Amino acid sequence: MTLGKGLGSIGHKDLFKIAIPIMIANVSTPLIGVVDTIIIGRVPDPALIGSVAIASLIFTFIYWGFGFLRMGTAGLTSQAAGANDQEEIRATLGRSALLAIIIGLALIALQHPISELSFYLIHGSPRVELLANEYFDIRIWSAPATLTNYVLIGWLIAIGKARHALALQLLLNVSNMLLDILFVLGLNMGVKGVALGTLLSEYGAAGAGIVIVLMIQNRLAGAWDIKRILAKQKMIKNLSVNADILVRSLALIVVFTWFTASSAAFGDTVLAANAVLLHFMTVSAYFLDGIAFATEKFIGESVGKNSRRHFSDAAKLTTMWAGGVATVISISLLIYGPDIIDFITVDNSIRETAKEYVIFAALTPLIGVWCFQLDGIFIGATATALMRNSMLVSTLLFFITWKSLEDLGNLGLWIALLSHFFYRTLTMYLQLPKVIGAITEYKVSRD
Structure with a gap:
């Protein structure tokens, strides 16, 4: 079997156009934590590394739980794409993005009980917990952007634009690294600088993703239809x-x-x-x-x-x-x-x-x-x-x-x-x- 033929209606190239960009994006993601640790480690205060590690772990658990936004968006959008229902492709994005923003705002509104519960379960020295709280209090405001990025990446993968999804992930990772260097090493902002760098990079990636999506959706039939986005049965299906x-x-x-x-x-x-x-x-x-x-x-x-x-x-x-x-x-x-x-x-x-x-x-x-x-x-x-x-x-x-x-x-x-x-x-x-x-x-x- 040659690389291009595959099985029946799907070729090997079709598979790897999706798989390889995702693999690259996945491998690049852990570099954020590594670079955060390396950069904050250059500041002569051991508590800084521990605080970033604890706070990052908290957000890892929070956002892992909301990974359904990417998966659910991908599944529903792929079905609409297979049916060549271009209006539903757009509407699925609208529903999922709306859900992501609502959840993100809810996380911001509930930040104090979430913080208290998290630091009750994960302990550190008083100074480490103090610094970790500073990180948490800043980064939690990126929740709407972070969850919107999940939706955008799932949607792009579903319509076969994995390279665009990779570009967004790389933009997020690289901008986060550069902002860490600026805020921590350049402006001596410490843990707050690491958190601010992550926050700005998340919103930057979300903004770029929205621009890409708007350019793509302009080629789809129909237009944004709020009634279709909010259609009861479709919303129930999405939530389910x-x-x-x-x-x-x-x-x-x-x-x-x-x-x-x-x-x-x-x-x-x-x-x-x-x-x-x-x-x-x-x-x-x-x-x-x-x-x-x-x-x-x-x-x-x-x-x-x-x-x-x-x-x-x-x-x-x-x-x-x-x-x-x-x-x-x-x-x-x-x-x-x-x-x-x-x-x-x-x-x-x-x-x-x-x-x-x-x-x-x-x-x-x-x-x-x-x-x-x-x-x-x-x-x-x-x-x-x-x-x-x-x-x-x-x-x-x-x-x-x-x-x-x-x-x-x-x-x-x-x-x-x-x-x-x-x-x-x-x-x-x-x-x-x-x-x-x-x-x-x-x-x-x-x-």
Whole structure:
């Protein structure tokens, strides 16, 4: 098979036009935290690094929970694109952006209880918490822009403009780095400078994204129609899809939070070793997500077209490549994992513990890729209620597995985590016939 032919209606080039820009964008994102730490680390005050780390962690958890805005927008827009319903493509963007702004404003309005709860759960020294609060109080005002960016990126991916999505992400990352340098090293603003740099870069990216979107939508048929955007049934569908994905995301957060908390119960060495290995999983996900995002787009189009053939082509091609990428990652981690561990940490006890369990981190891409792919399929088909239920059942089974293997300590914890990926794959696979069977039921609504 040549690179351009692919399977039936979808070519390999079609896949990688979406996947590669997303992979690059994903890999560039962690550089923000690294640069923040490097820049703030040049100021002779150890509390600054700790405060940025704590505050950044809080926002990571907050915004991870609202990742449904990107996924929900991508699924619904892809379906409208597949049906060639250009007015609905525009209206979906309007609904999702409206929801993002409302949630963002709500986060600002609730910033004080959110801050109090966050710093109750995450402790630091009095000075670290004071500085972290300063960071929080500034960055929280970027919430509407941050969430709008999620919507814009999801929409751009869904209409096949992944390069534009990449450009927005790179603009955000690069501008954040430059503003950090200006405010922290140039103007000596400390933690406030880091937070202000992030805030301005988020609004800058949102502004640029809006300009790009307006240029694109001018080529679509029809015009902005507030009645269509606010159509009751469409709004209910949008809210339902996003609520399902939110519940699914929260369940996933619970699993990884429990994993980290349980790691801490085994001592500092195990906690540190597992943290190193979780970085392996995170980097693996950056690459696999690129293909999963493409899966969302192609599956959504197949639903919009009422085409089971297109659905089959999309599922087979993306899964084939995802499996191949996962295999390469797993083999690479098996071979080079110990060397990477040695590079990350110089503590011999952490090195030894991490190497003892590196096999599990290496197997994660190969075991987890199938549920990642099914996530993409279910999101593209907006079968989010089934995906939500799958995650809830899998999370329950995770805790049952962990409890039954608790005597094995960290070994049992890793087995339970990998089992969670397997449970997600199994429960979604069993529901897949329902997703396929519903394709012919999709109709483009004109209300």
